[in-house]
Amino acid sequence: MTQVIVVGCGIVGAAIAYELSQVSGLAITVLEAGVPAQAATGAALGVLMGAISQKVKGNHFRMRLTSIRRYNTWIPALEASTGRRIPFNQEGILRLCFAGEDMSRWQKLAEVRESQGWRLEICDRTHLATNYPQLKLDGVIGAVYSPDDRQVDPTALTLALVDAAKQNGVTFQFNTTVTQADSHSRGQLQQCQKICTTNGSFPVDWLVISAGLGSTPLTADLQQPVDIRPVLGQAVHLQLQEAIGKPNLQPVITGDDVHIVPLGDNEYWIGATVEFPDSVEAKLIFPPQQSDAALAAVMQQATSFCPALASGTVVRTWSGLRPRPEGRPAPIIEPLSGYSNVLLATGHYRNGVLLAPATAEKIRQMIGEG
Numbered sequence: 001m002t003q004v005i006v007v008g009c010g011i012v013g014a015a016i017a018y019e020l021s022q023v024s025g026l027a028i029t030v031l032e033a034g035v036p037a038q039a040a041t042g043a044a045l046g047v048l049m050g051a052i053s054q055k056v057k058g059n060h061f062r063m064r065l066t067s068i069r070r071y072n073t074w075i076p077a078l079e080a081s082t083g084r085r086i087p088f089n090q091e092g093i094l095r096l097c098f099a100g101e102d103m104s105r106w107q108k109l110a111e112v113r114e115s116q117g118w119r120l121e122i123c124d125r126t127h128l129a130t131n132y133p134q135l136k137l138d139g140v141i142g143a144v145y146s147p148d149d150r151q152v153d154p155t156a157l158t159l160a161l162v163d164a165a166k167q168n169g170v171t172f173q174f175n176t177t178v179t180q181a182d183s184h185s186r187g188q189l190q191q192c193q194k195i196c197t198t199n200g201s202f203p204v205d206w207l208v209i210s211a212g213l214g215s216t217p218l219t220a221d222l223q224q225p226v227d228i229r230p231v232l233g234q235a236v237h238l239q240l241q242e243a244i245g246k247p248n249l250q251p252v253i254t255g256d257d258v259h260i261v262p263l264g265d266n267e268y269w270i271g272a273t274v275e276f277p278d279s280v281e282a283k284l285i286f287p288p289q290q291s292d293a294a295l296a297a298v299m300q301q302a303t304s305f306c307p308a309l310a311s312g313t314v315v316r317t318w319s320g321l322r323p324r325p326e327g328r329p330a331p332i333i334e335p336l337s338g339y340s341n342v343l344l345a346t347g348h349y350r351n352g353v354l355l356a357p358a359t360a361e362k363i364r365q366m367i368g369e370g
Helices: 011-020 039-043 059-082 102-116 125-131 154-167 212-221 292-305 307-311 352-369
Strands: 002-007 026-031 093-098 121-123 140-146 151-153 169-175 178-186 189-198 199-204 206-209 229-240 253-256 258-264 267-271 313-325 332-335 342-346
Touching: 002 011, 002 212, 011 026, 011 154, 011 292, 011 342, 011 352, 039 212, 039 229, 039 313, 039 352, 059 151, 059 154, 059 352, 102 121, 102 140, 121 125, 125 140, 125 307, 151 154, 151 352, 154 169, 178 212, 212 229, 212 313, 212 342, 212 352, 229 292, 258 292, 267 292, 292 307, 332 352, 342 352
Parallel strands: 002 026, 002 206, 026 169, 093 253, 206 342
Antiparallel strands: 093 140, 121 140, 178 189, 189 199, 229 267, 229 313, 253 258, 258 267, 332 342
């Protein structure tokens, strides 16, 4: 059996484990320093923006649409096989457009999407007032509705992926920290032979690094450091006394990069902040300092176009660190430079949940081709 070690069990690592578990001849072990769905995954809102993205071509765009297609089949299959409920909003995404925005650009994108087999609908203020009475339309000139985009609960999804992968024979080692990676030269390239951890050592035929911010120290140990920095995100869970909007029409509503995510039972997630370190020196501080003002600004923006949220009771607030590659685009899905059997699937920044299925597919292809 080919020994595959996956380091990291956020949504990306869990998706990779599940995908590879369906390939014969692989013995897969997942190593996680804590428990599944911590860090960036636990803080994510799970908003899957594919068709409504402004991207029209290229690898990143194809990965977005591949992932959404796969989620449409993955989630019912995972629920059936694991017995877990995975909250999955299939009502789409409504993006509000504000004064000064060029709506003709969205109309052109809608035409492109139609040629690609995806739907975008341009909504005027009359349509919004009729169908979304919860919205305050001051400054809103229209909206774009994407019925094909989705939202999923990242933690529930990750735990279901872990259970399904276990059913397929994957071994998970939680609360297990990697302490050392041993390698040797093989021709012009290095080959990782063994991973040492706080819970023993593991032989390696393929090493997949999907540890988000934890990828930097591991790649440094392999003498090929990949610089990934933390960007803080905060969000709020609200409970309202009364329903808002139409109960049979509850898409994610987004405006000025603030998301209102309906959860059912008059509950909503609101988020998320994007908090960069405020100086070059602070970039090395882990984690960045949490800002009450940044979270308040997100809530103010959300209530400006959905005033009913102001009466909600805060159930909880939470935060997490997104892994953002320094000096290069996110994500990083490629072989580690100088190594024949080490693959990177990390640094997804704000799109880990969105791109997890497509990332897993790419890793499966790399291992198959290798």
